Amino acid sequence: MKKGIFVLVVFLFTGIIGMYGKRIGHIIAEKPEIKTVRFSVFAGTDYSKYQYKKSKAKVVLTVYRFAGDKQELVWEGEIDKGSIKSYPSPDQPIFKEVSVFNVYDRNETLAAYYKVIYDYKGSEISYEEGISLSAGSNIDLLKIPI
Numbered sequence: 088m089k090k091g092i093f094v095l096v097v098f099l100f101t102g103i104i105g106m107y108g109k110r111i112g113h114i115i116a117e118k119p120e121i122k123t124v125r126f127s128v129f130a131g132t133d134y135s136k137y138q139y140k141k142s143k144a145k146v147v148l149t150v151y152r153f154a155g156d157k158q159e160l161v162w163e164g165e166i167d168k169g170s171i172k173s174y175p176s177p178d179q180p181i182f183k184e185v186s187v188f189n190v191y192d193r194n195e196t197l198a199a200y201y202k203v204i205y206d207y208k209g210s211e212i213s214y215e216e217g218i219s220l221s222a223g224s225n226i227d228l229l230k231i232p233i
């Protein structure tokens with residue numbers, strides 16, 4: 088009888104440890120992912136008119152990683168074609184692709200931002216927008232009309 092109770096206790100104990108161990112192992116063993124963001128930059132309107140002759144534009148691209156209260160700049164780049172008329176049409180955009188390695192979806196969030204800066208004879212105006220990259224998705228596209 089003592090042997091039967093001992094076997095039952097050992098069986099229950101190993102079952103509980105196994106279930107608890109799987110839960111901890113699942114939390115600890117989250118595999119890092121590679122996230123990719125594709126920036127697509129193009130002229131959002133027809134800039135062939137005379138009034139745009141001396142206008143310039145550039146786009147500053149950034150990718151940030153957020154984990155709790157911490158924020159980290161992962162990547163920053165710039166697209167500067169000079170004259171605003173030099174930017175391609177929407178059917179032939181300029182592409183920049185950025186891959187970020189070792190992303191843990193449960194604990195971290197990636198965000199992609201862009202800042203468009205217009206310059207006309209030394210006067211600048213700009214705006215900034217961004218998106219949070221999708222959890223579970225490995226590739227996100229950010230379209231940027233200037």
